[in-house]
Amino acid sequence: MLSMEEPNELLGSIQFEDTSSITVPESLIDQVIGQEEAVEVIKKAAHQRRHVMLIGSPGTGKSMLGKAMSELLPVEELQDILVYHNPEDNNNPRIRVVPAGRGRQIVDAHKMEARKKVQTRNMFFMLIVMGLIVYAYYTGQLLFGIIAAALIFLSMRYLIPKEDVFIPKLLVDNSGKKTAPFVDATGAHAGALLGDVRHDPFQSGGLETPSHERVECGAIHRAHKGVLFIDEINTLRLESQQSLLTALQEGMYPITGQSERSSGALVRTEPVPCSFIMVVAGNLDAVQGMHPALRSRIKGYGYEVYMRDTMEDTVENRDKLIRFVAQEVVRDGKIPHFTRDAVAEIIREAKRRSGRKGHLTLMLRDLGGLIRVAGDIARSEGAPLTEARHVIEAKKMARSLEQQMADRYLERRKEYSMYKSSGDEVGRVNGLAVIGDSGIVLPIMAEVTPAQSKEEGRVIATGRLQEIAKEAVTNVSALIKKLQGEDITTKDVHIQFIGTYEGVEGDSASISIATAVVSALEGIPVKQSVAMTGSLSVRGDVLPVGGVTQKIEAAAQAGIKTVLIPKSNMGDVLVDESIRDKIEIIPVSNISEVFEYSLAGQRSKLLEKLRRFATEKKIGISIPDGIPSPAMSIL
Numbered sequence: 001m002l003s004m005e006e007p008n009e010l011l012g013s014i015q016f017e018d019t020s021s022i023t024v025p026e027s028l029i030d031q032v033i034g035q036e037e038a039v040e041v042i043k044k045a046a047h048q049r050r051h052v053m054l055i056g057s058p059g060t061g062k063s064m065l066g067k068a069m070s071e072l073l074p075v076e077e078l079q080d081i082l083v084y085h086n087p088e089d090n091n092n093p094r095i096r097v098v099p100a101g102r103g104r105q106i107v108d109a110h111k112m113e114a115r116k117k118v119q120t121r122n123m124f125f126m127l128i129v130m131g132l133i134v135y136a137y138y139t140g141q142l143l144f145g146i147i148a149a150a151l152i153f154l155s156m157r158y159l160i161p162k163e164d165v166f167i168p169k170l171l172v173d174n175s176g177k178k179t180a181p182f183v184d185a186t187g188a189h190a191g192a193l194l195g196d197v198r199h200d201p202f203q204s205g206g207l208e209t210p211s212h213e214r215v216e217c218g219a220i221h222r223a224h225k226g227v228l229f230i231d232e233i234n235t236l237r238l239e240s241q242q243s244l245l246t247a248l249q250e251g252m253y254p255i256t257g258q259s260e261r262s263s264g265a266l267v268r269t270e271p272v273p274c275s276f277i278m279v280v281a282g283n284l285d286a287v288q289g290m291h292p293a294l295r296s297r298i299k300g301y302g303y304e305v306y307m308r309d310t311m312e313d314t315v316e317n318r319d320k321l322i323r324f325v326a327q328e329v330v331r332d333g334k335i336p337h338f339t340r341d342a343v344a345e346i347i348r349e350a351k352r353r354s355g356r357k358g359h360l361t362l363m364l365r366d367l368g369g370l371i372r373v374a375g376d377i378a379r380s381e382g383a384p385l386t387e388a389r390h391v392i393e394a395k396k397m398a399r400s401l402e403q404q405m406a407d408r409y410l411e412r413r414k415e416y417s418m419y420k421s422s423g424d425e426v427g428r429v430n431g432l433a434v435i436g437d438s439g440i441v442l443p444i445m446a447e448v449t450p451a452q453s454k455e456e457g458r459v460i461a462t463g464r465l466q467e468i469a470k471e472a473v474t475n476v477s478a479l480i481k482k483l484q485g486e487d488i489t490t491k492d493v494h495i496q497f498i499g500t501y502e503g504v505e506g507d508s509a510s511i512s513i514a515t516a517v518v519s520a521l522e523g524i525p526v527k528q529s530v531a532m533t534g535s536l537s538v539r540g541d542v543l544p545v546g547g548v549t550q551k552i553e554a555a556a557q558a559g560i561k562t563v564l565i566p567k568s569n570m571g572d573v574l575v576d577e578s579i580r581d582k583i584e585i586i587p588v589s590n591i592s593e594v595f596e597y598s599l600a601g602q603r604s605k606l607l608e609k610l611r612r613f614a615t616e617k618k619i620g621i622s623i624p625d626g627i628p629s630p631a632m633s634i635l
């Protein structure tokens with residue numbers, strides 16, 4: 001029996017009145033919560049300059065770890081990078097590396113010198129022109145004087161090189177930096193990643209811009225001696241990944257124009273240093289879409305970490321979450337601190353969102369979102385502290401897009417009575433599914449007809465759930481064969497998922513499909529006040545599924561009275577108080593129990609048959625003796 005915990009039971013061991021008295025660690029690495037393994041790796045990798053790949057769910061702290069790593073790198077090693085005009089080859093600008101802070105001084109010194117030169121030259125020019133004009137005036141050849149002055153002006157403009165050519169450009173400026181650079185190159189195109197040379201529309205006639213001035217550095221260069229962070233590396237083009245690999249291996253990468261049609265493509269600098277540590281992040285897809293050579297480079301010269309989605313619900317970890325609330329308040333800077341009760345409400349939500357018994361969620365970006373919304377509500381009310389009621393209000397407001405979609409969808413369904421929560425009906429089952437992080441009731445209809453094709457029957461299902469439907473039908477076919485004495489594979493089984501749309505994840509619909517099919521085949525009605533979720537093995541065992549809490553919430557909201565969930569999922573049920581009295585939760589471990597609770601009327605014959613087959617041990621399903629144990633309400 002689960003009960004709601006009092007706020008004090010939810011809090012950890014830290015004594016506090018409100019979060020303002022909680023000390024937030026200064027360094028980012030100490031602020032990371034629940035990812036001890038990743039933190040250890042980041043520390044080690046920073047020390048040994050190794051690359052890191054962080055794989056896991058969004059919002060678990062991957063970019064935070066990348067940033068934290070840059071704080072751990074020695075700031076004394078930082079350098080500035082300058083690009084100079086090359087008098088021997090204008091298209092091959094020179095590169096010079098100096099200690100951080102020197103770059104700006106050098107550029108300033110060159111600018112000063114250039115200004116002095118220009119002043120001297122202008123003075124010289126003025127003197128000559130004035131001399132000429134005086135001479136022309138006295139000799140009466142004014143026109144000649146003006147022409148001569150113009151010629152001198154043009155020769156100075158076009159023949160003498162401009163002073164700015166000699167002023168280097170500061171490509172990478174690390175002056176005054178307190179930490180090593182952290183450069184996020186997520187989704188960067190080739191130019192932004194590897195550097196580029198701008199196009200020059202005036203390529204001659206004294207109007208051209210010196211090529212070194214058109215050189216722009218890339219993220220890899222800005223990350224020199226720091227961290228280059230790339231999320232969703234699979235979205236980077238393979239060519240870019242290849243170049244990234246070269247940059248990693250060489251620690252240098254020349255800059256050239258990325259567009260072939262631009263005049264920048266003619267320019268190629270000397271190799272520019274880019275000795276960075278790469279932190280790659282993403283989900284498992286990112287690993288698959290990654291250039292194999294790049295992956296093997298990280299494997300060979302670095303670490304791979306799989307991020308945690310949840311942490312154990314211990315006093316120590318609750319303390320960390322309390323600190324997290326304080327951290328987020330401080331980071332936001334505008335919202336009021338949280339009271340004890342408000343923090344307890346956040347911890348309750350962290351438990352709920354973990355979806356696992358005895359765990360707390362580590363999807364902390366989302367939880368941080370809830371903290372901010374609650375804080376905003378408190379602030380808009382002018383409250384000095386964020387209270388529990390603000391958090392409860394925020395939970396309603398800060399619903400994810402998927403949740404809002406599901407609610408809207410539910411409203412529409414209610415209007416059109418697309419689902420039923422009372423009465424009995426043959427071949428119709430209230431299944432449960434999850435969209436995003438929200439549950440929905442997913443009615444399933446089954447109809448069994450003689451096969452149209454002579455060779456074999458088919459499973460006909462709508463939409464993307466075809467595969468799941470097939471699997472469920474295959475799993476129950478052995479059972480049905482025994483029950484009916486006939487082969488279901490010689491029949492067509494039509495399955496309809498009512499009102500499904502893209503995004504419904506339905507692998508947990510198999511017991512619902514099995515029940516709908518058996519009901520249609522036997523003509524036994526199904527109680528519409530029951531909803532169910534669970535996977536099914538070929539032996540008839542009900543296997544665990546995800547998102548049970550959200551599914552139960554959805555069922556209760558839809559007015560369903562009883563919900564069947566896999567027995568092994570019982571520990572994952574963390575439903576809110578409001579749901580408590582609305583719905584009875586029955587754990588099931590076997591398909592016979594599912595039938596027992598969901599079929600109405602004539603089911604005893606069917607169950608008797610099931611039992612007989614079980615005792616004959618012809619099929620491997622275990623049937624409970626007598627009437628299955630009384631419904632266990634866990635709320």
Ligand SMILES: Nc1ncnc2c1ncn2[C@@H]1O[C@H](COP(=O)(O)OP(=O)(O)OP(=O)(O)O)[C@@H](O)[C@H]1O
Binds near residue numbers: 034063
């Ligand atoms: N483990 C954590 N400890 C403390 N704060 C965290 C943690 N994970 C996330 N956060 C909070 O959430 C914010 C966002 O996290 P972050 O951007 O690092 O996630 P991510 O894993 O990189 O997500 P994505 O892959 O979507 O970019 C952080 O700035 C921090 O406030």
